[in-house]
Amino acid sequence: MEDCLTLHGRSYRDGKPMEIEISGGLITSVKSTSKELPDDIFLGPGITDIQVNGYLGQDYNSLTEDILALGQISQELLKAGVTTHFPTLITNSPDQISKLIKQVVLLRKKDPTAFQSIAGLHIEGPFISSEDGPRGAHPREFVQAPDWSLFQSWIEESEDLIRMVTLSPEWEGSRAFIKKCVENGILVSIGHTNATHEQISEAVKAGARLSTHLGNGAHQLLARHPNYLWSQLAEEKLSATVIADGFHLPAEVIQVFKKVKGKNLLLVSDSTSLAGMPPGDYDLHIGGQVTLTSEGKLHMRSNPKTLAGSAMNLLQGVNFLLKHELATMSEAWEMASVRPMMLFNPDFDPFQPGQIADLILVRKLVDNQLKLVKTIKNGREVYSL
Ligand SMILES: [Zn+2]
Known part of the structure; x- marks a missing residue:
């Protein structure tokens, strides 16, 4: 029946x-x-989160013997209202990225909940800036220039599950790479970047449409102008994601981004496997040695100013916006549901x-x-x- x-x-x-x-x-x-x-x-x-590295002790960025344990991420996210998510694989060796992609593909085949909840893969890196600051917690040794034939092999291995890539257009060859992605229906987002205004502008002309966690994956100190934040804010064709966990961006920065981007500002959690876990010191692929404080701030153990992803889910991000009166309920809700969906389906209702x-x-x-x-x-x- x-x-x-x-x-x-x-x-x-x-x-x-x-x-x-x-x-x-x-x-x-x-x-x-x-x-x-x-x-x-x-x-x-339901909530859609296009940047999930892991959740509640499970990590898409690690290979596991027990593949079905990874399915707990989908189960646990449903309990937090997240009905759709994109596993996000960060900078790693090409071989490891390939294995991690295949792991998600296999998980979807074996676990019906994961099959329904995982609507795409987000590859964040390795084609990002190698500079300290913009690189964030991504391992420098695996950062590299965009390589279409490598990326194409990942698309094939993903069985077309890769829906988006975060890259920095500061590399030579970025323009051609972005065009290839667009031709293949893959959303290109600018992030972890040290690109110039011209490079950002060229990337947008080539088809980049989004900025990844704008305001993070950036230098601690930046020239007042020109800089890559102004360039991305000014670019009409770029939507932007922000992490609204209370640590990645001060409330007033989100307020300004929202004034500039309007309906083109949306939320991601960027949650790591430590989201929902007790405070303490942990060893992770993302950044290695990290500390989760009792307030929920996740940072590199060596430098509390360098964040290592977030420890919150996206409903908590919505609640942060409401708590600080940064958006109405319907707006905050749309920033975490309809707007991310519309990046991939403009008619989504x-x-x-x-x-x-x-x-x-x-x-x-x-x-x-x-x-x-x-x-x-x-x-x-x-x-x-
Ligand atoms: Zn990032």
Whole structure:
């Protein structure tokens, strides 16, 4: 028998009571309702996180004997309202990146939840800046110039699961590489960069459309102008992602980025395997020796000023925006759901009949924070408070 489900809640867009019917995993009807509904329960799209290195002790950047253990990332993210995510593989040796890609491909074949939750792979590096600062916590020894034939072999190994790449256009040959990516339907994002204004401008002309965690993966000290932050902010055709965990960017920086980028600003978590773990010292592939503080800040043990990814999930990022009044609820929600989806499907509408039913219900608490109540993935209830 087909799975049928009816959901009621206030629309995340305008707060009006609505009813969504679901059948066979898809939304079949969306209508307003005159039912009496609680004032604080809101219904909207599931969260999409296009930058997930790992979560709750599991790491996409490590090879594991127990491949199904990696599937826990999908399971645990569903419990945090994240219905779609992109495993993110960072700078590594070409051979290791190849093995890690194959690991995700195999995971999707063996684990139906991972198959549904993982909608793409994000390759962050190794074609980034080798400079301290812009390189962030990526290992310098594996940083290299863009190499299309190498990247093409990864695309094949990924069975076309690679949907985006983060690179720095400071390398010679970047323009041709970006064009090849665009021809192959791969989103090119600028990040971990020390590129000049001209190089950024050339990258955009070649088809780059996004900046990865703008304001991070950057020098501690930067010339006031020109610099790569102004260049990326000024570029109309670049959307940007930010990490809103309270450590990567001060609230006022997000506020300014939002004024500049408007609807083209979106959230990523950049979560590592330490997200959700107890504070302490850890050894990771990303950065090696790192420290997670009791406040949730994850930094290199050798230098507390160098962050090593984040320890939060994306719903916490949404709540950071709300706590600091950086966005309305519907805006903050869209920055973590509809906007990342629209990078890959400009017509994406989470309430469109025929759409896959990936939805969440949240309770809006008195302090304006959102608490997850239910997660619906492919039309099935997979989490309930
Ligand atoms: Zn990064």
